[in-house]
Amino acid sequence: MxxxxxxxxxxxxxxxxxxxxxxxxxxxxxxxxxxxxxxxxxxxxxxxxxxxxxxxxxxxxxxxxxxxxxxxxxxxxxxxxxxxxxxxxxxxxxxxxxxxxxxxxxxxxxxxxxxxxxxxxxxxxxxxxxGLDPGARVVDATVADNLFMAELSAWFSHRLAADAAEGDPIVVLAEEIPLQVVNLIRELANLRRKHPDAQPILPSAGARPDIDFVQAVDDFDRWQVSAEPDKWLSDIAHELRGLAQRYHDCLASKESFRVLWRLCDPGIGRLFERKGLQLKTYDEAARGFGAHRN
Ligand SMILES: Nc1ncnc2c1ncn2[C@@H]1O[C@H](COP(=O)(O)OP(=O)(O)O)[C@@H](O)[C@H]1O
Ligand SMILES: [Mg+2]
Incomplete structure (x- = not known):
């Protein structure tokens, strides 16, 4: 045929x-x-x-x-x-x-x-x-995700083991924010997985943002005293003076992660969200002060 x-x-x-x-x-x-x-x-x-x-x-x-x-x-x-x-x-x-x-x-x-x-x-x-590990093998995306998460959990437990160093950043976070720490670490790990070369921004050598901040608050304060009286302005200046006091000389010595983490919390105040140094939006902050211009 x-x-x-x-x-x-x-x-x-x-x-x-x-x-x-x-x-x-x-x-x-x-x-x-x-x-x-x-x-x-x-x-x-x-x-x-x-x-x-x-x-x-x-x-x-x-x-x-x-x-x-x-x-x-x-x-x-x-x-x-x-x-x-x-x-x-x-x-x-x-x-x-x-x-x-x-x-x-x-x-x-x-x-x-x-x-x-x-x-x-x-x-x-x-x-x-x-630049590959000789034992590396190719797996599909679902398997890779599961392996990654299993590896991350094992790493996490290992870091929190009984003999973990007291000042270890992971240990500090687990103590300070026990409910959020797992999600935070997972988020950071995924970020790092997507961008393996990502590096934290290093503070410039010799920089003292605490001094700069206190100075800036001082300048603002002097300006607002000389400006037309305004409750909103003086409320903010009061709030900022509180923060300036809190952060005065806080970076004078090289601090541990625990101290730095605590510095991330601006304490009681109405300008910032707690834990994380996120500025509130203008509206939220204004509501907190209960005062508006005019
Ligand atoms: N030219 C051909 N003449 C006769 N039988 C053929 C011919 N080409 C393939 N076959 C037979 O047809 C069947 C299917 O062939 P296969 O090559 O597996 O097809 P496909 O890969 O397209 O699914 C097999 O049993 C094969 O031996
Ligand atoms: Mg075929």
Whole structure:
């Protein structure tokens, strides 16, 4: 029986220098066609290690690898599989046979894998240049997320273990904000995962924002005294003086994380949200003062 597209099939298996697109329904012979093309490449003298047969799924990759091996086996046994009959009507030439004999013991150097598997093997063989752990493996996104979270939990428990250092920032946070600490750490870990090179902004050496702040509050205070009397202004100035007192000289010595964390809380006041130094919005703060201009 001659298939209607026999000539196209023959070309796909023998025109080894062209880039071809084969599109066909399930069960019409695509896998056989690829196996045939690879067998013809080997018969033309290409080394197995130079050939990459890439598929979409792992199942297809293993089927293809098996089909290639079976095809070569059959050809060497003097048999021609049905899908190769039109290509090799007289069987193998002597030269083709010799090439297959040479290729046969090295068939496992042939790459038959998925897109992911192929990329991974390239990355792995250049692991040092890629900065990769030699034991690294590719997993899909859900598995990766679960592994990451499991790893994070283990790390977290380890940090909070009985022998943890008292001033350890994680320990301090667990004591100071026990209800939020897990979410905060998870948020930071995810941020770091997305941006592995992210670094905290380092304070400039010798900077004393506490002195700058107290100075600025002082300037503001002097200005508001000289300005037209206004309850809103004097309320804010009062509030700021409270903060200036709280932060006066607070960075004079190198402080522990616990002290720095406590400094993040502006204490009782109406300008700031508690814990975190977020300024309230103008409306919220104004409501807190219960006073508006005019
Ligand atoms: N040219 C052909 N002549 C006869 N049978 C073929 C031919 N090509 C493929 N087959 C057979 O058809 C079946 C399906 O082939 P397969 O290559 O797995 O198709 P696909 O990959 O497109 O799903 C297999 O049993 C295969 O041996
Ligand atoms: Mg198939």
């Amino acid at each position: 001659t298939l209607a597209d026999q000539e196209a099939r023959r070309q796909a298996m023998t025109d080894l220098s062209s880039i071809l697109l084969v599109e066909a329904a399930a069960g019409t012979g695509k896998t056989s066609l690829m196996a045939g093309r690879v067998a013809m490449m080997l018969a033309a003298g290409h080394h197995p290690g130079e050939i990459a047969a890439i598929t979409f799924s792992e199942l297809a990759a293993s089927q293809l690898a098996r089909r290639i091996r079976e095809t070569v086996d059959k050809l060497l046994a003097g048999d021609v599989p049905a899908f190769l009959e039109a290509v090799l009507p007289q069987g193998l030439s002597e030269q083709q046979r010799e090439a297959l004999v040479v290729a046969f013991p090295r068939l496992d150097e042939l790459t038959a894998t998925t897109i992911h598997g192929f990329c991974q093997s390239i990355i792995r063989s250049h692991g040092v240049q890629a």
